[in-house]
Amino acid sequence: MPDTHGARVIGVDGLQGLIEALAGRGYRVIGPRLRDGAIVYDDVAAVDDLPAGWTDEQDGGHYRVRRRDDAALFGYAVGPHSWKRYLHPPDLTLWRASHGPDGLRFEDAAASVERLAFIGVRACELHAIRIQDRVLLGGAHADPNYRQRREGIFVVAVNCGTAGGTCFCASMGTGPAVTEGFDLALTEIMDGGGHRFVVETGTPDGDAVLGTLPHHDADDADVTAAHAVVERTAGAMGRSMPDTDVPALLMRNLEHPRWDDVAERCLTCGNCTMVCPTCFCTTVEDTTDLAGDTAVRTRHWDSCFTMDFSYLHGGSVRQSGRSRYRQWMTHKLSTWVAQFGTSGCVGCGRCITWCPVGIDITEEVRAIQASDAGEEAP
Incomplete structure (x- = not known):
C-alpha cells in the first residue's frame, strides 16, 4: 500500500x-x-x-x-x-x-x-x-x-x-x-x-x-x-508467477522437454529483450567515412536471441532457438539472482504482450513446475 x-x-x-x-x-x-x-x-x-x-x-x-x-x-x-x-x-x-x-x-x-x-x-x-x-x-x-x-x-x-x-x-x-x-x-x-x-x-x-x-x-x-x-x-492482475523457488526449479530442469515445445513457437525475434525494462545486453560497432578521416564507435542494444550475440571463433555457442530461449529465461529468472542478488523480472508483462506468438513466461514456469511435481502440465 x-x-x-x-x-x-x-x-x-x-x-x-x-x-x-x-x-x-x-x-x-x-x-x-x-x-x-x-x-x-x-x-x-x-x-x-x-x-x-x-x-x-x-x-x-x-x-x-x-x-x-x-x-x-x-x-x-x-x-x-x-x-x-x-x-x-x-x-x-x-x-x-x-x-x-x-x-x-x-x-x-x-x-x-x-x-x-x-x-x-x-x-x-x-x-x-x-x-x-x-x-x-x-x-x-x-x-x-x-x-x-x-x-x-x-x-x-x-x-x-x-x-x-x-x-x-x-x-x-x-x-x-x-x-x-x-x-x-x-x-x-x-x-x-x-x-x-x-x-x-x-x-x-x-x-x-x-x-x-x-x-x-x-x-x-x-x-x-x-x-x-x-x-x-x-486484485486484477492478468497473470501471476508461480509461488515457488523459480531459480532452483529452472536449474534442475535445464533439459526439460518444455524447452523443445517453446522452441517450436519462438521466432527468436528478440522482441522480449527489446521491450524488457531490465535487459542490458549491447554490442559495439565501428564505422569510418569513405575518406578514412573519421571513425565512430557506437553502442547498440543487442539480444541473446541473435546468433551473433554468442559468436566465438568457429561459430555461435547457442545455435538453436531452444538454447537461446532457455538462456534468456533462465538468466532472467534464475542466474540473474546469483549475479546481482535479485530476479531480472519485474512482472510488467511486456515480454508476453509484445511476443508475436504470445509466449508467456509465467505459463512456461508453471508448465515446468507441474511436471517437476509429477502433475500434468497446463
Whole structure:
C-alpha cells in the first residue's frame, strides 16, 4: 500500500503546474503520450499531451488502445517503451576520432546529457531502474554513460489504477504500489470528490517542488480512496508467477522437454529483450567515412536471441532457438539472482504482450513446475 501519511492533494491544474515547474528547473520532461496506436514515452509540455481517456488492452501477442469511459490521465498499464530507453539508450555514440592537420583527435561524444524528469513511472518500472542501477553502476566497472543519465533525474511515480492483461507485478513483489525510488508519487482518483491526485513526497527535492503547486492536505476520504485504487489493481492482475523457488526449479530442469515445445513457437525475434525494462545486453560497432578521416564507435542494444550475440571463433555457442530461449529465461529468472542478488523480472508483462506468438513466461514456469511435481502440465 502507498504510504499516504502526510499526503497532499493536487488537481489537474496542479499537475499542469508540476510539468511547468520541472521544465522551469531545466528538466526535459518525459511522460506518456498516445502515438502510432500505442501509449509511449515522449516529451510532455502540458497536461493536454497526456493520454486522457485512453487505456490499453493487453494479452499474449495482443495490444490495443481503446477509449475509457472517463478522462483519466494514467488509466493504462504499460506500453512498449520503458524508461530504459532514456537511461540506457538503444543507440549511443561512445566516441568519434578524426584525422586533421593537427593529427588524430578523439571526442567523447557521450559526455553531455540532459537533466530528465520522468512523469508516470510505475512501481514495476521503479524496480527495473533499481535493477539496472545494480547491473550498470554496481561493482568495480560502472557504466559512466548510464551514471551521467541516472544522476539527477526527477521521478514522478504513479500508483497503478489499471492492471493489464499480462501484468503480474503483484506476484513478483514489485507493485502495483510504489514504495521508494521517487521524488513524488501520485495516485489518480476520480469520484464524487472530483478528478484529483493524492501526492506523496519521497525526497526533499520532491517536497520543494510540491510546495510551489496549488495543493491541500489529504483528508481521510482521499487516503481511503487512494488505498482502494491500489487494492483494486492488485486484485486484477492478468497473470501471476508461480509461488515457488523459480531459480532452483529452472536449474534442475535445464533439459526439460518444455524447452523443445517453446522452441517450436519462438521466432527468436528478440522482441522480449527489446521491450524488457531490465535487459542490458549491447554490442559495439565501428564505422569510418569513405575518406578514412573519421571513425565512430557506437553502442547498440543487442539480444541473446541473435546468433551473433554468442559468436566465438568457429561459430555461435547457442545455435538453436531452444538454447537461446532457455538462456534468456533462465538468466532472467534464475542466474540473474546469483549475479546481482535479485530476479531480472519485474512482472510488467511486456515480454508476453509484445511476443508475436504470445509466449508467456509465467505459463512456461508453471508448465515446468507441474511436471517437476509429477502433475500434468497446463
